[in-house]
Amino acid sequence: MRRDRHLGNWITGGLVGFLLIAAVVSLLGLPGEDRSDLTFGGGDVRALPVGDAAQDAGATEEVAGIPAGFPQSVDGAVSAMMTYRNAADAALFRTSQERAEIAYRIFTDEGLLASGLSDQAALEAQERLGVNEAGVAERGDGSLDPTRTAFAVCAYELGAYRVASVVSNSVVSPGPGEPAQLPTEVVVTTWSPCLSGVGGTQDVAEVDIRWSLQASALRWDDGDWRVDTVYPDDAAPEPADPNDVAVTFDERARLLGKGWTLPADATEEVAPAFWAEGTR
Numbered sequence: 001m002r003r004d005r006h007l008g009n010w011i012t013g014g015l016v017g018f019l020l021i022a023a024v025v026s027l028l029g030l031p032g033e034d035r036s037d038l039t040f041g042g043g044d045v046r047a048l049p050v051g052d053a054a055q056d057a058g059a060t061e062e063v064a065g066i067p068a069g070f071p072q073s074v075d076g077a078v079s080a081m082m083t084y085r086n087a088a089d090a091a092l093f094r095t096s097q098e099r100a101e102i103a104y105r106i107f108t109d110e111g112l113l114a115s116g117l118s119d120q121a122a123l124e125a126q127e128r129l130g131v132n133e134a135g136v137a138e139r140g141d142g143s144l145d146p147t148r149t150a151f152a153v154c155a156y157e158l159g160a161y162r163v164a165s166v167v168s169n170s171v172v173s174p175g176p177g178e179p180a181q182l183p184t185e186v187v188v189t190t191w192s193p194c195l196s197g198v199g200g201t202q203d204v205a206e207v208d209i210r211w212s213l214q215a216s217a218l219r220w221d222d223g224d225w226r227v228d229t230v231y232p233d234d235a236a237p238e239p240a241d242p243n244d245v246a247v248t249f250d251e252r253a254r255l256l257g258k259g260w261t262l263p264a265d266a267t268e269e270v271a272p273a274f275w276a277e278g279t280r
Helices: 020-028 074-093 096-106 109-115 119-129 249-256
Strands: 061-063 066-068 136-138 144-154 160-170 181-199 207-221 224-234
Touching (some): 061 096, 066 074, 074 096, 074 181, 074 224, 096 119, 096 224, 109 224, 119 144, 144 207, 160 249, 181 249
Antiparallel strands (some): 144 181, 160 181, 181 207, 207 224
């Protein structure tokens, strides 16, 4: 397996960082979250708590195969962030119609304008990786190799997350058991291994691993959480063996420290199908 500090330059126009939307926001110079208090490690943190948020958790519908319709809660926002950031990369390997449907659903109007997710970006990514529209690798003779697919995904179950801020609105007449306030804006940071390249179960030599800190602001808009701003990635702490994505819970606690939470589907093991999944 190959590691490369300059991952993702295969995405359009020399964008830095392999996540398309994060890279575009970085180039545009959009305002970023003040994370001056974001520290790692230190203190006697024996274990990180396990939260209720996870990729796809709580979704009530699908849009072009992407889980959507998350609850209006902080956990719902965190789950939406994990789901939608991977969805933005997966959309590079979908049809034009599906890409448009995904982009329209996962972004606010402002986020969509800044995202850079376009047919041209998808075509350039496919050409750089040598894959077809569906992300399947093409051989030199033009035939397809179904054992090798595009990877553009972050494995949030192998990482952790931190809720940085929450803005809530009061509920005028909450019913019995209903919250008096509902969140409308949530900023969340994740730490996870992110994979890019082309590979498969039998061949991961060209799949790059980057430990990534991603921060996104999500806004409750038209009945669902939507990505409003994606901040440039920060330098992330790395495990003792950066090539091993199966980081123990103890090591995550040591690396990250207080304020971080394990997702509901957190695991210390890599599933047998992990390297066969490609984009999610």
